[in-house]
Amino acid sequence: MLSIKNLSAAINGKTILKGLNLEVKEGEVHAIMGPNGSGKSTLASVIAGRETFEVTEGEVTYLGSNLLDMPAETRAREGIFMGFQYPVEIPGVSIANFMRTAINEKRKYLGLEPMTGAEFLKLMEEKKKMVDIQSKLTNRSVNEGFSGGEKKKNEIFQMALLEPKLSILDETDSGLDIDALKVVANGINLLRRKDNATVVITHYQRLLDFIIPDFVHVLFDGRIIRSGGKELAIELEEKGYDWVKKEK
Amino acid sequence: MDNIQTTLAKDKLLALFAREEEAITAFSTPLVNRIRQHALSRFRQNGFPATSKESWRFTDLTPLLNTEFTFDFSNQSRSMDIEKIFTCDVYDLDTFSITLLNGWFVYKNAPLTKLDNGTIIGSLAKAMELYPELVDQYFGKTAKTEEHEMAALNGAFVQDGLFIHVPDGVCMEKPVQLINIVDAQQPVFLQPRHLIIAGKNACLTLVHCDHSLTHNVSFTNTVAEIFAEENAVIDHYKIQNKGRNSALVTNTYFHQKRSSKVTSNIITLNGGFTKNIVDVTLAEPDTISEHYGLYLADSNQHVDNQLYIDHLAQNCHSNQLFKGILDDEAKAVFSGKVMVRPQAQKTRAYQNNRNILLTDDAKVNTQPHLEIYADDVKCSHGATVGQLDPEAMFYLRSRGLCERTARQMMMIAFASEVVQKISIEPLRDRIHDLVEKRLKGELSICDQCVLHCNSKEPTTFNIDLSKL
Amino acid sequence: MENNSDKILEEVTGSDYKYGFYTDIEMDQAPKGLSEDTVRFISAKKNEPEFMLEFRLKAFRHWQTLGEPDWAHVNYPPIDYQDIIYYSAPKKKATYESMDEVDPELLETFEKLGIPLEEQKMLAGVAVDAVMDSVSVGSTFKKTLAEQGIIFCSFSEALQKHPELIKKYMGTVVPYTDNFFAALNSAVFSDGSFAYIPKGVKCPLELSTYFRINAANTGQFERTLIVAEEGSYVSYMEGCTAPIRDENQLHAAIVEIIAHKDAEVKYSTVQNWWPGDKEGKGGVYNFVTKRGICEGDRSKISWTQVETGSAITWKYPSLVLKGDYSSGEFYSVAVTNNYQQADTGTKMIHLGRNTKSTIISKGISAGHSNNSYRGLVKATRRAENARNFSQCDSLLLGDQCGAHTFPYLDVGNRSTIVEHEATTSKISEDQLFYCLQRGIDMEGAIGLIVNGYAKEVLSKLPMEFAVEAQKLLSISLEGSVG
Ligand SMILES: Nc1ncnc2c1ncn2[C@@H]1O[C@H](COP(=O)(O)OP(=O)(O)O)[C@@H](O)[C@H]1O
């Protein structure tokens, strides 16, 4: 589904990703771990198509096409979803309006009829339950005045509505208490299917108790320096990142 | 358009210039005299600023120009024993002190000193004689005689004032203190001119006091051109504490090069009529320019602060914070303009003016303006006019403070936001003291600035707390 | 509101000015140019009472002594006031009893504009007084209104039927001496609307007028007068669209509002005249004087405006808060794109005690445009306990445009509290990317963010207007991203 080869990326002339390789197949769940500043969010942004990051080397193929050629909104419509580490507030824009616009833009792109107001409302009700969102949340402006936990729930809620093929969730677990974490993890698990894939970025193994990854990668200094199964996460938790750094 | 009075005053000044041209021009470099001619023709054309001009709409010079002023075109005070008249009373503040008496340089020894570190400090007139190239390189380069009538007038009559040149890489540890004293038996009209240059990586702190020793009528119209070269740091403090019959117009121009930093602080404690024009050119990227002001006015004092900050280059940061407390029939005007030119991307500019009115006869006109032509900017401004926060007042009183104390405390707190920006500790403490005294009605004009005078008839200015 | 806005956003397509066509109705017009004769011609043509002609002539003579104001932050070539036709009227009979009598071509024009004149009667409950090139051609729901004693008619009709009211109120809020354009309008105004709400009556309908400039070289000079008697309430809507014409069209209207004791008037405007083309050619000059007076105690007037059109806008809907405890509001969204120039804002003059005013202004600039907020808040010595809060934000959508904020605060007593806050910033990259990541394209993202940004103001509009306003915001910013 997603194939990253020798990817390097820079911001303001500073190289952050330094020849990164990653292969994600349908039905898989990958976890990317790594210390602060190692380039995890950068990787997510580059996949989502954020233009402030400059790809200086390498290639990224998504469902057989060159991902790097597509503008951000096309990537989204092709099924890439990014859960933001810091979801931005957009004052005055209601979540309902925002999501309905997003869904219909996608449908238009796919040659489908736009969803009617009634259909959309129904869909929204359905998905809200999944992430345990009280109805009032949907009348509010996007992320405005949300607590950290609400923002993260809202990301998963949007993911549920958009039904992406590839989700990259950047520290969706950070700042959540245990109950919220369970809700978020449960949402992610419910959305898991044979034909989609998920990349969770985290630096705690805590989330991985709830979302069982097929692969765990350690990102350090712009490169994946170690990959393994679920047990790698546990080992990391025990020994800390210094351990992999040393091994490298 | 001029009115009759200002036209008369203008004609008198032009005639005076024609009569005294020889004396006026005697000590200036040829270039300065050429700039003088240009300024003179500007003044002939534009005259005094009229209230039809936006920046002078609420500040009318006309009544001040009625007086028959005397002018002094030669230095009468060169070797006066200045210590007989006053002594500095900021005890902990070790400064390099310079005095201008009625616009002329007062010196005991040399009119111009070259310090060991290469810094030149002293009389501008003398500098024109000894360092003409240096003066010519900067003089008149940033003063806006086209736009500012009073700067044109000063330019036409310029003779003496303070000259400082801090060479590249030199840091003047000791603050330079300029004391501008007016002491005359007849009404005088003074036009000192200052030229201050901090070279690359240089630093300079300048404390500038305007002070009057008598209660006679005076009109002071100063121009200061201040240059901050690349990476230079300049701290500029103005402390204005003048008698109620004095009029003071200051035109201060800052010209900033790459990565330079200017902090300016104008504290107006007393003054009959005060208009401060601060004009800042951020010519090169990465500069920082901070401008603070505090004005405390009562009786029928008039304080006008006019700021213009011109962002010409990328990534510059400017900040304005002016606060005032007005009692009796005092009137304050604030007009601040931030101009962000198309090329000045990544500008950050903030502007804030806060006022407290203590009576129904006091007045405030405030105009914080933003004019922005670049898109990648963060600018904000605010202005408020109001009273002391009643909730805070209640809070203090509920803790057992009496109303009077609570008010004083709140006013001092209001003022101290500006005072806190003073980075020299002894000066900050001293100003804090003065402000506190002023707000408690204990400050006289002879117990002020950073000076102490020997005048026998102190006048007190009271903020009447019962009116609060 | 939610669903409406969704629908609107979907509908936004095509970047050409949507309303670019004009109706060919034979005009009955005054000769080009302005003189006492023109003034007399207009007055005679409209069969006006003597006092009206007197008023016009005084205004004209005063106008001749004035120069055009030059303090606004706008630039335009000099206007030749002798090259303008000051009066034109549809040739057919000037007033109609029922809609059937209205020129079908005119009705068609309204249909093309998407103004459902017919439908509105049934659906929206809106009485529409449509003004086309200065003469009122249709009024609806007059009967419903008349039953309550409400007068809502064209200015000309009011002059015939209620001259005493016009004489009493006209020029009391905006005297002809007020400014250059007010004097001009007072001399040559062609028509406009008049609304009178009697004591204690809450007007059951949104009163609405659609203005539309239609003839080449015809300045349009409407005059609106709204009088709300003690304890009454009315909401009034003014909206307009203009067809594409190559020459600049001058528009200098006057709106006067009088609110007596305990009365409340809401005045909403959506202004979408032709802004000129992408190169800044053409477009309407919109030099308007709007002012209301809160005459009585506890009266209230609010202005809400959405300004997206016109090449040049010079407009400061103002309020004089004279009655004690009276209050005023000004909510504004002004969008400029391409080479548009807008200098707009308000004046809040606090005269009475315990008066209160609120100003919310959102400026959005794109292209090569310039957008200025200019506002005065004044509290006189008598205006004890006056309160004002102003928030004036600017959003920049390009590096060629300008956004300016020019507030003036004058306070002359100690118990007044005036607060002004403003911010200027670029549209946020983070917000844009967030939208893109959800699959919304750049244009859509800007539309969403801008509508969100302006929401505080849009939510003050009557429902019918809010929909149109949101559509306009998106349309007028099309092509603003490069
Ligand atoms: N906008 C930016 N400008 C400059 N440096 C940046 C920017 N964003 C991120 N970086 C730098 O890139 C590095 C990687 O950041 P990031 O990808 O956010 O790390 P992580 O998500 O793994 O904590 C850090 O050193 C960070 O400082």
Ligand SMILES: [Mg+2]
């Ligand atoms: Mg991160």
